[in-house]
Amino acid sequence: MNNIFNNLTTSLSEEFKKFDLDEAIQLSMSKIAGYDLQINNLVKYNKSDFFDVLQENVIETINSSNIFLPVEKNEMGFLNLSLNHIYLMKNITNTQSDFENEQSNKIIFDYGGPNIGKPLHVGHMRTLNIGRSLYNIHSFIGTEVVSDIHLGDWGMPIAQIITYLEKEKIELESLDSSQLEVIYPKASEEYKQNNEFKTRAQEINKLLNNNDQELLKMWESIKGISIQSLKENFEIFGHSFDYWLGESDVNNLIPKMIEELLKDEKIIYDDGALISAEDTDPKILITKSDGSYLYITTDLATILFRQKNIGYDKTFYIVDNRQSLHFEQLFSSIKYFEFNNLEHEHISYGTLNDSDGNPFKTREGGTKPLSELFKETYDYIEKINNDLDKSIVSQLTNSVLTYSDLITNRKTDYKFDLEKFTNVNGKTGIYVQYSQVRAKKLLENIATKHSELNDLILNDVDKELLSKLYLFTYFLEQSAVLNEPHHLANYLYEISNLFNQFYESEKISEIEDSDQLSSKMYITNLFLTTSQNVMWCLGITPVNQM
């Protein structure tokens, strides 16, 4: 990605190359109070005879960039850097234009993955939050991004629902989404318990795969009802997708895919089922022994569909940790079957549990619908402040559900603790929202006193805040490179906390000196811009009052 530090680190690498050293220069957060960043690449050479010369050259290069205040030599080779606020003031805006990117790189984000007929439940929350955030982050730095919800709209679950409707003689015309949501668990239960039901469901599944017109019509209206309900839900949570493709859209590609793989002897028969001929442990099952398709069958066909109809350089699958074996097999098969050499990555995440660390359940023991979690959070916030508009409470609810999800490293399981996540203090959606509302009000209050910025007059807190704001790019890059939104989420807390210190340290509206006031205004403005852009990257909508 483009940012103001890149040119510098590139030319610093050149300095190392002059001594035959291949070093990727890394800026890291400073460990020493009073400094902002440090460069540690020199340390490992501090016993070499060229150390002094190299260090001098490096320092000279840094100094001529103006990004930092003059750097001093360090015996060990730790270069401590302080940002040059005056220079950066003219060169950093923390808006998207700072990161304009010329490389064309297209990423497909495969996330969400709800099944039709089933309501969104808490298990969907992380893929939606992480997926949206990564989509926004990559979009923010200028990458071409495409999202695909990858609907579970085919296969056994659908067959089970249709079998149930048939058995209970439920008319399609009378069916609505809330009914559908009740039907699925019942159908799934019958499938397990009742052999007759199971046989019929498998039959229907096969008929569907063979394009039975009557059944396809039923399937289509069930899908329509389901998508409508999903879209209404997403409206509440602020999610949207570029593509609403599903397993059914690639179904017709599978027979030919299987045929060709068989012909090339990439897959072979084993106990009637088809497995990959690749030498793996465990073996990769491609179709069942009755010829019907599996998770990996559709995922493989999806690759073919996407490279033909969408085109991409990378695909990110934002899916649960527990499916890592599936993706290992999928990615390995893509190469082995010679589909393409593009980049595919499983962006895995841990399970969301309740505050006791147990899987989220309703009181009755079923999977908890996402709408229920939303309602509980909404009510909790409303109790804290019942003067607010419903729309703001709703936005705050989303902030809490999103921020608490993104503040933790995605790889580990985490506990959803309502009381903790709605706390006014601490790393919560409420706190970061409050901070930016404060900034907005402050700007409204002193707007009339605004004057041109001639010089920056900064106290210690101002400097600390300003430095942190100029480091937006650092955290953005970390989140983008590692596909980990928590770096940005934590950054949002840090700048919010520093802003609150800044706000409390001095009564800004009473400042007489116009240069000093302008400095404060500038910082407040930059904070607001940064905070709102970070929120955008995380998928949080800033509220206007609270």
Added chain:
RNA sequence: GCUCUCGUAGCUCAAAUGGAUAGAGCAACAGACUUCUAAUCUGUAGGUUAUAGGUUCGAGUCCUAUCGAGAGCGCCA
């Protein structure tokens, strides 16, 4: 049984690619409101990074072993 992930303060978590004295937030305790919104801020306390070895100038991070936790392992997705 095999494979993978993880173990950091009382609790929940940071510390990307190995870098200087391991940081935050809660909770606890002590302070600051006739407010630019105190839904805030300040301070105190809290650590042998599970254990034992190893690699390195340098290890929470890499390697090996042990203990502990979780997940996955051909006809679900």
